[in-house]
Amino acid sequence: MTPELPAVRAIPRDTRDILGEGLLWSARENALFWTDILGRKLWRMSLADESIRHLDMPEAIGWIIERAVGGFVVGLTSGFYRLDLDPFRLEFIANPQPERPGNRLNDAKADARGRIWAGSMPFADQPATNWPASGALYCLDASGGITRHDDGITIANGPAFSPDGAVLYHTDSRLGQVSKFALHADGTLGPREPHLQFDTAQGSPDGMTCDREGGLWIAFYAGAKVARFNPDGSLDREIVLPTPQITNVCFAGEDLSRMFVTSAGDGLPDDPLAGALFEIDAGATGVMAHQYLG
Known part of the structure; x- marks a missing residue:
């Protein structure tokens, strides 16, 4: 299959992310949020005028999720935090x-x-090839209770949910594996099932999201692309980006037809687009992000 090259736009900014991640579209604020994990920054872009601002965070910040009652929850190095912006x-x-x-x-x-599913990974200075498999997948329920699932992961990424909420997709980027689990109403998971496997030449599967038809969109770190996979695991399309370290993907906008993609500039000082935020004409429609009920 020949990769597609649709309209790809780098959002104008005077800076680049060290490790862009954690995309969230907020209809409530008509804004796109994302994080720079290693830069310890939370970014916000208004979709009304594309004005951009950021907040400095006290620790590395992996992600941001809306709370149904207002405000957000964020994942910092030391755990889960409620966040108010103003x-x-x-x-x-x-x-x-x-x-x-x-x-x-x-x-x-x-x-x-309304539960949050969050993965963890080592935060270490040595090369990733030496990292221990100390990551896991955690669930934070609305009462604040935490359960651990799918232990023994090196770099936990994703997760993503099928449109009907019955399947949870999760990734160990270090191993190039995407797994799927039956997600039950009580918050328990069925057995881990292999879904997709990638070799290093394809890049590492990183952030993911599902579209309205159940297609799984995956950002590929060191792969310079995002790709869509049908529910049966077959490849539907690939979209090439102009920098290799692609980290996350989400749908945004009133009709959820705008796709945004983050990237990482870490280790690529001579690449002017490494760490940029991109918008892609993906030809698909997403599903509204769920909110935390706690």
């Missing part, structure tokens, strides 16, 4: 992994029943 306020909820002080939260989404 005025700025962080309130600690819980650390899901106090016995793993070398870890941080990495990527997360809320499911249709």
